[in-house]
Amino acid sequence: MRLSRYFLPVLKETPAEAQIASHRLMLRAGMIKQQQAGIYSWLPMGFKVLRRIEQIVHEEQARAGHLAIQMPTLQSADLWRESGRYDGYGEEMLRITDRQGRDMLYSPTAEEMVTDIFRAHVSSYKQLPLTLYQIQWKFRDEIRPRFGVMRGREFLMKDGYNFDLSKEDALHAYNRHLVSYLRTYERMGLQAIPMRADSGPIGGDYTHEFLVLAETGESEVFYDSEITDLTFGDREIDYDDVAQCQSVLEEFTSRYARTDETHDEAAFNEVPEERRRVARGIEVGQIFYFGTQYSEALGASVQTPDGSKVPVHMGSHGIGVSRLVGALIEANHDDKGIIWPEGVTPFHVGIVNLKQGDVSCDSACEALYRAFLDHGLDPLYDDREERAGAKFATMDLIGLPWRITVGPRGIAANKVELTCRRTGESEEMPAEEAVEKIVSIYAGL
Amino acid sequence: MRLSRYFLPVLKETPAEAQIASHRLMLRAGMIKQQQAGIYSWLPMGFKVLRRIEQIVHEEQARAGHLAIQMPTLQSADLWRESGRYDGYGEEMLRITDRQGRDMLYSPTAEEMVTDIFRAHVSSYKQLPLTLYQIQWKFRDEIRPRFGVMRGREFLMKDGYNFDLSKEDALHAYNRHLVSYLRTYERMGLQAIPMRADSGPIGGDYTHEFLVLAETGESEVFYDSEITDLTFGDREIDYDDVAQCQSVLEEFTSRYARTDETHDEAAFNEVPEERRRVARGIEVGQIFYFGTQYSEALGASVQTPDGSKVPVHMGSHGIGVSRLVGALIEANHDDKGIIWPEGVTPFHVGIVNLKQGDVSCDSACEALYRAFLDHGLDPLYDDREERAGAKFATMDLIGLPWRITVGPRGIAANKVELTCRRTGESEEMPAEEAVEKIVSIYAGL
Numbered sequence: 001m002r003l004s005r006y007f008l009p010v011l012k013e014t015p016a017e018a019q020i021a022s023h024r025l026m027l028r029a030g031m032i033k034q035q036q037a038g039i040y041s042w043l044p045m046g047f048k049v050l051r052r053i054e055q056i057v058h059e060e061q062a063r064a065g066h067l068a069i070q071m072p073t074l075q076s077a078d079l080w081r082e083s084g085r086y087d088g089y090g091e092e093m094l095r096i097t098d099r100q101g102r103d104m105l106y107s108p109t110a111e112e113m114v115t116d117i118f119r120a121h122v123s124s125y126k127q128l129p130l131t132l133y134q135i136q137w138k139f140r141d142e143i144r145p146r147f148g149v150m151r152g153r154e155f156l157m158k159d160g161y162n163f164d165l166s167k168e169d170a171l172h173a174y175n176r177h178l179v180s181y182l183r184t185y186e187r188m189g190l191q192a193i194p195m196r197a198d199s200g201p202i203g204g205d206y207t208h209e210f211l212v213l214a215e216t217g218e219s220e221v222f223y224d225s226e227i228t229d230l231t232f233g234d235r236e237i238d239y240d241d242v243a244q245c246q247s248v249l250e251e252f253t254s255r256y257a258r259t260d261e262t263h264d265e266a267a268f269n270e271v272p273e274e275r276r277r278v279a280r281g282i283e284v285g286q287i288f289y290f291g292t293q294y295s296e297a298l299g300a301s302v303q304t305p306d307g308s309k310v311p312v313h314m315g316s317h318g319i320g321v322s323r324l325v326g327a328l329i330e331a332n333h334d335d336k337g338i339i340w341p342e343g344v345t346p347f348h349v350g351i352v353n354l355k356q357g358d359v360s361c362d363s364a365c366e367a368l369y370r371a372f373l374d375h376g377l378d379p380l381y382d383d384r385e386e387r388a389g390a391k392f393a394t395m396d397l398i399g400l401p402w403r404i405t406v407g408p409r410g411i412a413a414n415k416v417e418l419t420c421r422r423t424g425e426s427e428e429m430p431a432e433e434a435v436e437k438i439v440s441i442y443a444g445l
Numbered sequence: 446m447r448l449s450r451y452f453l454p455v456l457k458e459t460p461a462e463a464q465i466a467s468h469r470l471m472l473r474a475g476m477i478k479q480q481q482a483g484i485y486s487w488l489p490m491g492f493k494v495l496r497r498i499e500q501i502v503h504e505e506q507a508r509a510g511h512l513a514i515q516m517p518t519l520q521s522a523d524l525w526r527e528s529g530r531y532d533g534y535g536e537e538m539l540r541i542t543d544r545q546g547r548d549m550l551y552s553p554t555a556e557e558m559v560t561d562i563f564r565a566h567v568s569s570y571k572q573l574p575l576t577l578y579q580i581q582w583k584f585r586d587e588i589r590p591r592f593g594v595m596r597g598r599e600f601l602m603k604d605g606y607n608f609d610l611s612k613e614d615a616l617h618a619y620n621r622h623l624v625s626y627l628r629t630y631e632r633m634g635l636q637a638i639p640m641r642a643d644s645g646p647i648g649g650d651y652t653h654e655f656l657v658l659a660e661t662g663e664s665e666v667f668y669d670s671e672i673t674d675l676t677f678g679d680r681e682i683d684y685d686d687v688a689q690c691q692s693v694l695e696e697f698t699s700r701y702a703r704t705d706e707t708h709d710e711a712a713f714n715e716v717p718e719e720r721r722r723v724a725r726g727i728e729v730g731q732i733f734y735f736g737t738q739y740s741e742a743l744g745a746s747v748q749t750p751d752g753s754k755v756p757v758h759m760g761s762h763g764i765g766v767s768r769l770v771g772a773l774i775e776a777n778h779d780d781k782g783i784i785w786p787e788g789v790t791p792f793h794v795g796i797v798n799l800k801q802g803d804v805s806c807d808s809a810c811e812a813l814y815r816a817f818l819d820h821g822l823d824p825l826y827d828d829r830e831e832r833a834g835a836k837f838a839t840m841d842l843i844g845l846p847w848r849i850t851v852g853p854r855g856i857a858a859n860k861v862e863l864t865c866r867r868t869g870e871s872e873e874m875p876a877e878e879a880v881e882k883i884v885s886i887y888a889g890l
Contacts (some may be wrong), residue, residue, distance in 0.1 A: 007512050007575060009566035033562055035524075036549075041562055043579075050515065067452050070487040070495065072480055072599045073518060074551075080482075091544045096551075099536045099586045105483075106519075106541075117478055117486055121454035130452060132489075136584070137518055141544045154517045182549055343591055433456040 001347065002369075003382045003394075007044050010394055016396045020216040022324065022329035023148030025338050029398045031325075038153035045398065046325065048346035050156065053324050054135055056187050056343065057158050064180040066131040071113050073137055077103035079112045083297045091411055092140045105140035107269055111294050112318055114161040118312070119300040125165045128302065128312070131173060133160030135321060150282065156322040163312045165302065167265025167291065170313035174206055174289045175245040177317040181210055182232045182252060184319065185370045187445070189341020190331060192284050194253055198261040206289035206315075211258060211281030214330040221259040221281040224271045258282075282327045289315040327378055338399030339422050343445055347380035349438050350400040352391045354407035356383060364406050364416070364431060371435045376430070377442060396421070402441070404434050446792065447814075448827045448839075452489050455839055466659045467774035468593030470783050474843045476770075482535035483590025483598035490843065493791035495601065499580055501632050502603050502764055509625040509684045511576040511605055511873060516558050518582055519618040524557045528742045541828070548581065551584035556739050556761055559606040559822070563757070564745040570610045573747065576618060578605030580766060592661075594693045594771045595727065600783035601767040608757045610747065612736065619734045620653060620690040626655055626730055627677045627697060628749075629764065632890070633785020635776060638672055639697055639731050644708040651734035651760075654704060656726030659775040666726040668702040671717045727772045734760040783844030784867050787890055792825035793817065794883050795845040797837065799852035801830045809851050816822050816880045822887060841866070847886070849879050 009030040016033075018024040027034045031046030042050055058068060074096065080086035083141060086093075086105075101379040108114070114132055122130065135158045145153050162173035185192035193208035211221055213228075230252055238244060256271050258264065259281070268276060295301065295311035303309055321328075332339045340346070349372060353365045365381060372379040380400060382391045388407075395403050405417040410428065418434045419426040429437075454475040462479075463469040471477045476491030487495055503513060506728050519541065525531035530876060531538075531550075539551040552558070559577055568576065580603045590598050594813035607618035628635035637655035656666055658673075674699055683689060701716050703709065706724070713721060740746065741837055765772075777784045785791070788847075794817060798810045810826060817824040825845060829834045833852075850862040855873065863869040863879045 005510060007572075007577065030566070035558065035561070036521050036547075037517075039519060041517065041558065042514040043562070044514055047513055051513075067449060067489040068492055068496075069489055070492045072484045072486065074481075074484060074584065074599055078482050094541065094543065096539065096541050098539065099588065104483075112790075113480065113486065116480070117488070120478060121452075121475070127452075130451065138517065154519055286686045399870045402848060419540065 001031050001378070001380050003380060006380070008394075008398070009043065010397060018148065018332065020147050021149070021324035021333050022150065022216075024246050025333055025397070026148055026326070031151065038151070038152075040141055040149060040152060044269070045346045049325050049328075049344055052344045052346070053188065053321055054156075057135060057184060057319055057321065060180050060184040060187070061133055061158070061160065063164050063183075064131075064176055066133050068134065069117075069132050070116065070136060071110050071117075072108070073107055073139070074104050075107050075110075075113055079104055079116055080105065083112045083294055085112070092138050094141045100190065102367065107136075108138055108140045109316070109318075110134070110159055111161065112298065113313075115294045115298045115300045115314070118163055119298060122163070122300075123302060124147050125302050125304050129162065129164050129169055129173060131160055131162040133158060133317070145327065149322045151218075152322065155320065158319040158321055160317040161390045162306050162312070162315050163295075163300070163316070165304065165310070165312065167313050170289055170291070170315055171206070172242050172245060174243075174287060174315050175240050175242075175249045176316070177287045178208060178252070179237055179248045181238070181287065181319065182248070183237070185284065186232045188324065188343045190324075190328060191228065193221075193257055193281070194222070195221060195257040195281075196253070196257050197286060199257060203354060207289050208253065209283050210285035211259065212278065212284055212327045212331050213279050214282050215280055216330055217280035217282040219281050219283060220260040221258070221279055222260075222263050222268050223277050223279070224255040225275040225277050227255045227257050228251075237290075238298065240279060282323075282330060283320070284319075284324050284327050285319040287315065287317045289313075305431060333399070335395075337397035339398045340401055342401050342441060345401055346398075348377040348401050348402070348442055349379050350395045350403045351379055352388070352395060352403060352405045353379040353381070354388050354391075354405060356385045358408055360411045361406050361408055364411050368404060368416070368435065369407070370433055372438070375435070377439065402438055404431075446823070448825060449826070449829050449873045451716040453839075453843070454488065455842060460572070462618055463593065465592050465595070465610045465775065466778050467595065467661075467771040470774055470778055470842070471771070474783060477594065483587055483596070484596060485594060485599075486769065490791045491770065494773075494785075494789055495767060496709060496788045497602075498766055498769050498790070502580060502629060502766065505629040506578055506603075506605065507627050508628075509621055510575075511578050514562075514577050515579050515580065515581060516552070516555050516562075518552055518584070520547050520549055520552045520555075520558055524561055528557045528739055530557070532607065533884040537587065539586045542713055553583050553585045554580075554761070555604055556580070556606065556762075557743065560695075560739045560745045560759070563608055567608070569746075569749060570747050570749050574607065574609050574614055574618060576605055576607040578603060578762070578774075581710040590837050592771065593769045594791075596663075597767065600765065603764040603766055604644060605762040607760050607762070608745070609759070610749065612758050615734055615736070615760055616651070616743070617687050617690060619692045619760050620687075621684050622680055622732045622760070623653060623697070624684070624690050624693045624761075626732065626764065627693070628682070630655065630729065631677045633769065633773065633788045634673050635729070635773060636673065638668065638702055638726070640666060640668070640702040640704050640726075641698070641707050642704060643672060643732060649760040653698065653732055654728050655730035656704065657729050657772045657776050659727050659772065660725055660726050661726040661775055662725035663729060664726050666703070666724055667705075667708050667713050668722050668724070669700040670720040670722050672697075672700045672702050722856070726883065727768075727775060729769050729772050730762075732760065732762040734758075771818075778844070781838075782842035785844045785846055787846050790846055791843075793843050793847070793850045793887055794824050795840045796824055797833070797840060797848060797850045798826070798828060799827060799836075799850060803853055805856045806851050806853055809856050813849060813851070813861070813876055813880065817883070819879070820884045822884065
């Protein structure tokens with residue numbers, strides 16, 4: 001993309017209403033625009049990041065054998081009356097009446113509807129296991145929406161639901177989700193720590209939240225410092241392998257790690273003192289096993305091998321897709337702006353032309369731009385007639401991980417400058433070498 | 446995908462409520478499930494088609510230089526009061542009150558909101574031209590939703606909006622949209638004819654609808670038969686070239702083609718009698734130029750080169766993404782089921798194993814399955830223990846364009862059978878040759 005043809009409405013001033021870094025930086029970098037309290041439009045660069053996150057989620061869900069569907073945003077109140085949640089859900093549920101006077105609601109989650117799909121079409125254990133998921137807009141009418149997309153009212157969520165014949169099978173689905181979430185977050189460049197959590201209105205005994213450590217996190221967290229040394233890495237996983245998934249779960253959940261909701265001071269004190277950490281975290285996902293709670297209420301049963309009928313065991317599993325954009329920035333920024341991890345950056349590399357209109361600079365930049373496109377990468381070329389300082393400030397603010405600077409002096413010596421946004425380090429090299437280096441970085445992802 | 450691990454709830458009976466082929470076939474092929482009148486869940490295969498259509502729309506919009514954003518589904522009533530449309534829109538607008546008592550609505554279209562984004566961030570002609578678009582769920586509270594996804598209440602639409610300094614520039618944007626829409630529909634395997642239309646509640650003088658000819662279309666259409674001979678083909682387009690876009694518009698709109706809303710009997714009678722056609726059509730898109738109607742109402746102005754301030758010229762442009770799934774089926778089916786065009790098929794090829802459990806058949810199927818995956822294609826392998834007849838019926842119903850049948854007799858002679866869904870023709874050949882043929886078909890798209 002050429003910046004002269006892009007819509008990147010960066011702000012010079014820091015918006016007064018934004019209390020935390022991600023909200024401030026998303027507004028300043030022209031990623032979002034607030035339309036009402038807790039409701040945002042995603043401008044081109046913000047939407048690009050959202051799509052990259054969505055894409056990673058889809059790829060990792062497919063790898064785990066889960067199937068993508070799409071449920072409507074508006075649901076019938078009757079379905080929620082069947083499960084018994086309609087009256088109890090409280091004011092966060094946005095209730096709507098259509099022109100025929102029928103009660104509807106804007107889906108905050110979809111256990112009822114996905115169970116309705118299941119009961120309409122599945123009747124035998126032979127059709128199990130089954131996991132259906134979607135990435136869809138949800139609405140929760142928060143009384144105090146704040147922190148930008150971190151606690152909005154209309155938000156994008158991945159919500160997945162497993163259906164299994166037995167508790168044992170459903171716990172494998174639980175483990176499979178835990179493993180695939182670890183991979184998902186790591187691909188985005190995030191360390192999200194699974195912590196034992198409270199099940200809240202979804203219900204159930206087994207649940208873990210995934211938390212990203214950040215000073216501005218809403219939850220207080222308590223953990224054994226050894227847990228932050230764990231990485232999933234590039235290990236091969238067979239998602240059908242029950243023992244393998246179980247052992248990953250054990251590896252990542254055997255150390256103490258809890259939020260304030262489930263914190264147990266006595267258990268925490270058993271962690272050696274030098275490894276005890278108290279910090280803050282942002283919740284970016286949660287997994288649940290809740291058994292037959294919804295399948296019984298909604299009549300979702302299957303025939304077993306011996307001919308009897310049993311309600312299926314279920315769980316639900318969420319990733320906060322739009323919230324992740326905020327969490328990524330909270331965990332990756334400095335005074336100058338955002339620092340995107342390579343896995344989710346809106347553009348792979350920025351090209352800064354120090355002397356727009358100079359024939360040799362322009363043609364070097366064009367050649368770089370073409371070379372990246374030919375390699376299937378997505379460069380952002382700042383081809384505006386602006387001072388170098390303004391161009392650098394914009395690049396630092398929007399946080400592309402790599403920048404190539406092209407100036408007349410460098411070009412005369414057949415050199416461009418390659419700068420890493422995270423370290424600030426620069427290196428001079430021929431343009432071809434810079435392209436090769438960038439291409440090899442992204443090829444490794 | 447292995448069918449044994451997929452969720453494809455095909456129905457044997459024809460659902461009584463479905464009046465037209467696409468609705469019937471989408472239900473029978475397990476693509477959708479009705480949740481309420483005019484509100485559907487998209488099951489895995491339906492969602493895959495929806496995503497393929499979305500992807501084509503995104504790619505063609507990017508090619509035309511348009512920028513993707515995402516606006517929320519819920520909007521403030523105040524914004525619609527500013528444009529004057531809130532009170533007049535009628536009962537099709539779903540009006541909502543949040544917990545704080547604020548009036549909101551589920552967006553049926555987004556001229557107001559996109560203009561709000563524009564006015565907040567653009568103030569100079571130097572930032573023009575600009576076209577922003579989104580693919581987002583919309584809601585229209587139809588009194589009589591019917592025909593499945595063709596006339597639903599919650600539906601997925603691409604809506605794009607151009608902002609230009611002058612009427613002349615805006616008409617180029619109009620032409621650019623017409624050209625890109627022609628390409629978009631052709632890539633899906635659809636002939637969508639631009640017809641002069643009525644502007645309705647959006648307003649404006651310039652508007653064309655894109656209609657797909659189909660017996661079950663809701664509109665009566667009148668056209669010169671020469672128009673159906675036109676194809677866009679693989680011509681190279683420079684979307685910045687005003688004359689080139691204009692000439693494509695003239696080529697595709699100079700012959701008589703109108704819906705009943707704008708039909709002019711006298712003009713139609715000037716078409717030579719043997720070329721006059723009266724048929725039915727499904728509207729799959731519409732483009733509008735409406736000048737300064739919204740920019741004046743909402744105060745979206747820019748400074749011109751001479752320093753004065755003028756309201757921008759706008760247009761809006763829609764593609765019915767979820768409706769297209771229905772339209773594609775109306776235009777591509779037979780008694781046995783759907784016939785997907787290669788551009789949008791949920792799976793590129795089906796593999797039917799006639800003797801599941803037979804070592805040579807199983808390994809031949811596995812090898813085919815792997816080969817397609819290695820080529821980046823998406824095969825559906827029917828690995829169920831089912832009779833051949835049931836497997837063929839399922840493949841015919843779901844309509845993958847190509848099927849490879851593997852049986853013991855063929856394998857003994859080193860042959861598989863390649864069948865074209867559209868023509869029904871089959872050919873025997875070595876498995877490697879069948880893979881090559883399928884790969885080359887999709888490489889050409």
